[in-house]
Amino acid sequence: MPGDATLARRASDDPAAFAELYRRHVDHVYRYLLLRTGNVDDAQDLTTQTFIAALERIGSYEPRGTFRLWLLGIARHKAADFFRRNRRTVPLDSVEMVPHPGPLPDEMVSQSLQVEHVVSLLHRLAPDRAEALTLRVMGELSAAEIAALMGKSEAAVKMLIHRAWRDLRRRLEPVTVEDEL
Amino acid sequence: MSEENFNSEGRAADHLDALINAAQSGTGAPDETGITGFVEWSRSLRPDATYVDDLEQHLMALHRVQRHARRRVIRRAVAVAAVIVVLIALLILVRGGDGTTPAGVAPPTGVAMSGITGTAQAPAATVTRIIVTPQLPTHTPPGTPTLTDTPTPVALAATGTLAVEIDMTLVAANYATQNASVQLTAVLMPPTATPSSTATPTALPAVASTPTPLPSATHVPPALDVAFVLDTTQDFEALRTGFVDGLALNGIDVRFGLVGYDATGVAPITDFTRDRTAFAAALADLPPGGESPGALGVALNQALDALSWRGYPTVKVIIVIAGAPDRLGLSAAARRAADQGVTIHVIGVGDLSAADTEILRQIAVISGGQYVPLGTGAALLDQVAALIAESLAGF
Numbered sequence: 001m002p003g004d005a006t007l008a009r010r011a012s013d014d015p016a017a018f019a020e021l022y023r024r025h026v027d028h029v030y031r032y033l034l035l036r037t038g039n040v041d042d043a044q045d046l047t048t049q050t051f052i053a054a055l056e057r058i059g060s061y062e063p064r065g066t067f068r069l070w071l072l073g074i075a076r077h078k079a080a081d082f083f084r085r086n087r088r089t090v091p092l093d094s095v096e097m098v099p100h101p102g103p104l105p106d107e108m109v110s111q112s113l114q115v116e117h118v119v120s121l122l123h124r125l126a127p128d129r130a131e132a133l134t135l136r137v138m139g140e141l142s143a144a145e146i147a148a149l150m151g152k153s154e155a156a157v158k159m160l161i162h163r164a165w166r167d168l169r170r171r172l173e174p175v176t177v178e179d180e181l
Numbered sequence: 182m183s184e185e186n187f188n189s190e191g192r193a194a195d196h197l198d199a200l201i202n203a204a205q206s207g208t209g210a211p212d213e214t215g216i217t218g219f220v221e222w223s224r225s226l227r228p229d230a231t232y233v234d235d236l237e238q239h240l241m242a243l244h245r246v247q248r249h250a251r252r253r254v255i256r257r258a259v260a261v262a263a264v265i266v267v268l269i270a271l272l273i274l275v276r277g278g279d280g281t282t283p284a285g286v287a288p289p290t291g292v293a294m295s296g297i298t299g300t301a302q303a304p305a306a307t308v309t310r311i312i313v314t315p316q317l318p319t320h321t322p323p324g325t326p327t328l329t330d331t332p333t334p335v336a337l338a339a340t341g342t343l344a345v346e347i348d349m350t351l352v353a354a355n356y357a358t359q360n361a362s363v364q365l366t367a368v369l370m371p372p373t374a375t376p377s378s379t380a381t382p383t384a385l386p387a388v389a390s391t392p393t394p395l396p397s398a399t400h401v402p403p404a405l406d407v408a409f410v411l412d413t414t415q416d417f418e419a420l421r422t423g424f425v426d427g428l429a430l431n432g433i434d435v436r437f438g439l440v441g442y443d444a445t446g447v448a449p450i451t452d453f454t455r456d457r458t459a460f461a462a463a464l465a466d467l468p469p470g471g472e473s474p475g476a477l478g479v480a481l482n483q484a485l486d487a488l489s490w491r492g493y494p495t496v497k498v499i500i501v502i503a504g505a506p507d508r509l510g511l512s513a514a515a516r517r518a519a520d521q522g523v524t525i526h527v528i529g530v531g532d533l534s535a536a537d538t539e540i541l542r543q544i545a546v547i548s549g550g551q552y553v554p555l556g557t558g559a560a561l562l563d564q565v566a567a568l569i570a571e572s573l574a575g576f
Contacts, residue, residue, distance in 0.1 A: 015244040022237055030228040044232055049535040051240055055247065115226065136198075137216075137223050140205055143198055155191065161201075162194035169215055 004067035012059040022051060025068050029075050031138035036079045038119030046082055050075040069145045072135060076149065121171045129164035136161050239508075239536060246512055246543045253519070404495040405430065406453055407569060408438040408484045412477070412503040413448060413470030415530040420502070420561055421464050428457075428566055433573070438488045439463050442480035443470025444507065450487050477503055477544075478510030481525070485517055497523040498572045500565055501544070502555075504531040508540055515547035526550040526568035528561070 002010075004021060011018040029050055034043035053074050061070060122130040128150070135146045136157075143161065147154045197216060203209035204220035211217055411417055437460040441448035448470075451463040481499065490497055499518065518525050525548040527541045533554075542552035551571060553564055 013248065015241050018244055019237060019241060022240060026233055026236070027227055031223055031226045034226055035223075040229075044228065045535055047228065048236055048239075051236065052243065052535070052539050055240055055243055114222070136201060137220055138226075155194075158194040158198050159190065162190065162197045165197060165214065165216055165219075 005063040008058060008061050008063065008067050011061075018055060018058065021067060025071050026051070028068060028139050029071055032072060032075055032134055033079060034115060035119060035122065035134045035138045037082065038116055038123075042082065046075065046078045049078045053078070065145055065148060066141075068139070069141060069149065072139045072141060073149055075139075076131075076135075118168075118172070121168055124171070125164055125167050129160045129167065132157050132160035133164035133168065239540075242508075242512055243539070243543060246547055249516065250546055404491055405433050405435040405569070405573065406438070406488075406490055406495055406497050407435060408440060408453075408488055408499045409464075410440045410442070410477070410480050410484050410499055410501045410503075411467065412473070412475040412501075412506075412530065413441045413443050413467060414473040414475055415502065415504045417502050417530070417561060420565070421461075421467075428562060428569075430569065436491075438484070439467065440480050440484045440488070441467045441470070442477065442483075443475050444472035445470075446476055447480050447483045450483060452487075452489055474505045474507040475503060476509070477501065477506035478508075478514045481514035481518065481544075482510070485514070485521060485523065490521075490523070496572050497521070498550075498569060499523055499525045499548075500568060501525060501527045501541075502530055502561075503527060503541060504529075505533055505537045506540060511540060511544055512547065515544045519548040524548050524550045524572050526571070527552045528555050528564055528568075529553070530555045 002017075002020075004024070007017040007021050011021060026047065030043055030047045033046045033050070034040065037043050037046065050071065054071055057074075061067075122134065125133075132146055132150065135141050135149065136143065141149070143157045144154045146152075146161075147157045150157065152160075197214060200209060200212055200214060200216050201220060204217040209217040209220065409420075411420075434455075436453035436455050437457070438453040439451035439460065448468060451460065454460055481501070484499055515525060525545055527545040527550065529538055529541050529552065533541070538552075538554075544550075545552040551568060553568070555561060555564070
């Protein structure tokens with residue numbers, strides 16, 4: 001099975017190579033964007049934008065880091081553009097109270113509530129901490145890769161992740177999923 | 182080991198990082214920080230399978246479009262390079278004749294001659310061929326005689342006048358051409374009914390003609406066919422109300438056609454017309470569409486097939502004003518347009534997703550056109566005018 005770098009070199013001329021890269025990384029990109037936006041539609045829209053941009057730039061891709069690092073770098077910019085264009089009109093404190101647009105299976109409701117809850121808590125963290133934790137857990141980047149992306153040292157990134165998780169865990173504990181259901 | 186046992190926050194951060202690594206590699210176990218559970222929960226968040234499949238199909242379609250566009254660019258670059266090489270070679274060849282250009286004379290690029298006539302001094306005969314010999318002025322390298330065979334032998338009366346239409350450009354005349362002329366020589370064959378008569382070819386007298394300079398492109402108003410392909414579910418009121426007076430294309434032989442569409446198909450088509458008032462009336466009468474997404478692929482194919490496009494050198498343009506499109510057949514329609522020399526410009530209207538915007542942009546790119554988002558109010562006409570001007574600029 002060829003590695004990401006090999007596939008990326010072939011991807012501008014070989015649709016199958018790009019498709020393989022897409023299948024390998026779409027989950028990570030989507031999870032990262034879902035936790036950034038807290039909304040499935042927005043996450044899907046930004047995931048689409050990310051991969052279209054990746055397709056346009058794949059010919060100039062240079063494997064300085066991993067392919068996923070490159071991809072999440074694009075996703076990060078797309079998310080930043082999204083937040084610049086869409087100023088939030090719903091106070092973050094009320095995110096959990098926003099009604100879901102339609103009936104969903106119990107399992108999906110449960111999952112949706114968890115995502116919305118976690119996202120609402122992440123938005124209350126310092127932005128750098130939330131970003132580092134999201135990239136580390138959802139994007140599955142290493143601390144070193146996140147350091148390259150955020151322009152910080154690896155030790156600083158580990159510290160950000162540690163503090164983010166400490167703050168998030170403290171806020172998560174009083175409201176568990178079981179409590180909500 | 183509890184977190185409090187670490188004597189520094191840095192060591193705790195390293196420990197947490199190791200726990201995350203273990204959880205992500207599948208070797209983690211529930212731990213005192215709870216991070217393993219968080220990692221496992223995050224991995225349960227997966228995009229909808231239908232969405233993933235649809236996006237993959239969309240990306241593959243875009244991939245094909247991009248490869249096609251890249252190949253077109255390469256082909257054009259090669260063609261341009263070849264033309265440049267040929268022009269340079271011709272320039273070197275011509276300048277090699279006497280090596281100089283007369284001072285003060287701007288070297289024209291060529292001279293076109295046509296409509297030259299000559300009178301035969303021969304008995305009834307059949308013209309088998311006509312020899313055209315350029316007579317070029319001093320300083321001009323000798324032109325190579327151009328042999329023009331008549332498509333079919335022409336019967337010539339004893340005292341008749343032979344009209345010869347010549348359409349040629351003396352590329353070698355890269356000097357002063359004011360005095361250029363041609364000599365016609367008709368090679369005659371006696372009628373087959375009198376095989377005993379002399380078969381000596383008789384030459385037509387030399388006939389001087391005044392060369393007609395090649396008109397520059399700026400002096401020739403180009404012909405322009407513009408088809409509007411309108412998504413009738415969208416608002417294009419500015420076009421409906423201001424079209425007759427708002428689109429100035431003075432001096433250009435322009436015709437307008439109209440194809441309206443919605444999700445159910447294409448409205449009655451208005452074929453190309455020079456009558457702006459009639460076209461504006463057709464615009465005004467276009468029924469508002471109902472369902473979306475509009476069948477843009479169907480509408481583009483209808484515009485290509487049902488409208489009476491003129492041939493070269495007409496500039497052929499489709500202006501699409503579209504909301505979110507049904508993607509069926511879009512790329513193929515755009516490629517057809519490109520193959521037929523029709524440029525598609527797209528103006529995006531309404532609340533378009535990034536994917537829809539990208540699709541509309543690619544449709545324009547495939548055919549060498551542009552994509553622009555809709556402006557507000559009267560800006561729509563300005564955008565249309567700018568896109569048409571863009572197409573004319575390349576003529």
